[in-house]
Amino acid sequence: MLEQFRSKITEKKKIDGALSILQWDLETCTPKKGQEFLSEIVGYLTMKGYEISTSKEFVELLDKLKSNLNSLSPIDKKEVEIISEEIEKMKHIPSNEYQYFSELVVKAQGIWEQAKLSNNYKIYEDKLQEIFDYTLKFAKYNRKNEANLYDVVLNEYEKGMTTEKLDIFFESLKEEIVPLLQKIVAKGNPKRKLNFYNSIENQKKFNRKIGEYLGFDFDRGVVRESEHPFTLNVDKNDVRLTTKYVENTPFSAIFSTIHETGHGIYEQQIGDELKGTILACGGSMGIHESQSRFYENIIGRSKAFWKGIYSEAQNYNPILKEITIDDFYKEINIVEPSLIRTEADELTYSLHIMVRYEIEKELFSGNIKAKDLPKIWNEKMIKYLGIAPKYDSQGVLQDVHWAGGLIGYFPSYALGSAYSVQIYNAMKKDMDIDKVLENGEMDKIKNWLGDKIHKYGRLKETEEIIREITGEGLNPKYYIDYLKKKYSAIYNLDI
Structure with a gap:
């Protein structure tokens, strides 16, 4: 069971590594006219990672491991806990919205750079509003007991932090x-x-x-x-x-x-x-x-x-x-x-x-x-x-x-x-x-x-x-x- 789990994690890590390198390229050396296609590749690979994490096979595997948490090493136990939390969040977000948002933020970064260099906020304004709208929507999907929706996104970066x-x-x-x-x-x-x-x-x-x-x-x-x-x-x-x-x-x-x-x-x-x-x-x-x-x-x-x-x-x-x-x-x-x-x-x-x-x-x-x-x-x-x-x-x-x-x-x-x-x-x-x-x-x-x-x-x-x-x-x-x-x-x- 742990071998299957580790195999899936390895696959996901390779996708994440590829995404990191693509992000590096986008920020440092991708030609402007190449950004759109690279954005599509990022969206595609992001969905591949999403599919691995939310697949029926992987979720069932996680459920079995969660029922035997005490028998796991501290490292395996922590991994299972973190991935379970992440999957729980992703489960509430429709896959088409997840992919759209992944592509949106990559494209928006290119537009932001153009806006900054040309001092033209107007060309970026609509994309920024869309990003905030989607973030708010995703926060609503994952809201639990938080009194403030902003606390949901704060928790993404600093666990337990509140307004x-x-x-x-x-x-x-x-x-x-x-x-x-x-x-x-x-x-x-x-x-x-x-x-x-x-x-x-x-x-x-x-x-x-x-x-x-x-x-x-x-x-x-x-x-x-x-x-x-x-x-x-x-x-x-x-x-x-x-x-x-x-x-x-x-x-x-x-x-x-x-x-x-x-x-x-x-x-x-x-x-x-x-x-x-x-x-x-x-x-x-x-x-x-x-x-x-x-x-x-x-x-x-x-x-x-x-x-x-x-x-x-x-x-x-x-x-x-x-x-x-x-x-x-x-x-x-x-x-x-x-x-x-x-x-x-x-x-x-x-x-x-x-x-x-x-x-x-x-x-x-x-x-x-x-x-x-x-x-x-x-x-x-x-x-x-x-x-x-x-x-x-x-x-x-x-x-x-x-x-x-x-x-x-x-x-x-x-x-x-x-x-x-x-x-x-x-x-x-x-x-x-x-x-x-x-x-x-x-x-x-x-x-x-x-x-x-x-x-x-x-x-x-x-x-x-x-x-x-x-x-x-x-x-x-x-x-x-x-x-x-x-x-x-x-x-x-x-x-």
Whole structure:
């Protein structure tokens, strides 16, 4: 019985791997006129995976295994539980709607890119509304005891997360971080020195050096370019990252690369015993994002990290020879409300997520439509960050997530930032992190994360992992205290 189950899982994994590679192609190198046919292939393969998972043979096999759960290994048991949950969701969605939606989001991503590049929201608006309509419809199909339909989609990315919990989380940001931001803006910033010309070829060399230094294995991974940076895994031995280079702002790509490297290291360190199972990937979006935010901010924006690699950075960026490490540290931590989420500073980042969270809630409640988004977006940006975009390409069109059907995904970014600080506090009890960073002993950090988080893949839930590491569940207090302490010191503020 287990052999039959494993055979079906292997077949499904191969289809998922093919879909990942196609998605990679679509995002990095597919010619525009080839996107439509590739979208059809994605829809076809998605249906093949759907048919395997919902076939009578497979469902009956699962039922037999569920009746003998106690006799299964922890890995087999977890797989059966997860697949049973996924099948239960798929069973309520008509197959023709499932296939249509799969093709819709692939096509929408191509239209989104055109809309962003041409600053023309109108050509994307109808597709976006259709994606939200289908997501809402699917949520209704799978509604159980949730009081709020938005909770159904939140649960897709962060199991057990609810609107009620997130409202409390974001309310604390409004109360503590928005006023802090206003104080910093009133104080002003020094003139920037890091926005200098650096050829893309040279940036690529240094970014690869950074990836290697952090511990990303390039024998099992690659880095390419895309409009929107992302990480994708075919399996732990084929992890693919992308970044975006801009000649006159080289540190944009550097921090993007550090962020995606955090995701990539997570995928590469998943336990070998999980290989070939559906557990052989990162856990929830929140815990995954905690790793990228940990590497990008806790490590990448610390003075200790750059002390360990500053001479190397100067070789690739000669202008750094004229900038002291103290001034460099202050500049990479400049707080300045910005329009683009992926380029936001550490303090304002979660405020960008709050804008998206509130918009998603309102769309799900029916209070607004896709046609209203540019106006709503700008109003919320002014309310929380004090600025608004002149162009939609800098506003509502900047992220690909909605085009890809990832509704309810954005809150995971803010949760990941909060989790990263709780993890950081726990790690400090086991090592002197600043000393480790100054000595360039990146393996100590990588191995600690691998042992506490990465090796488990999806075997353990996020809540369980966070409690094992920190002794408690999500607690935004640590995140807020960390931000207040760090930035009050940088800006000499009394808080």
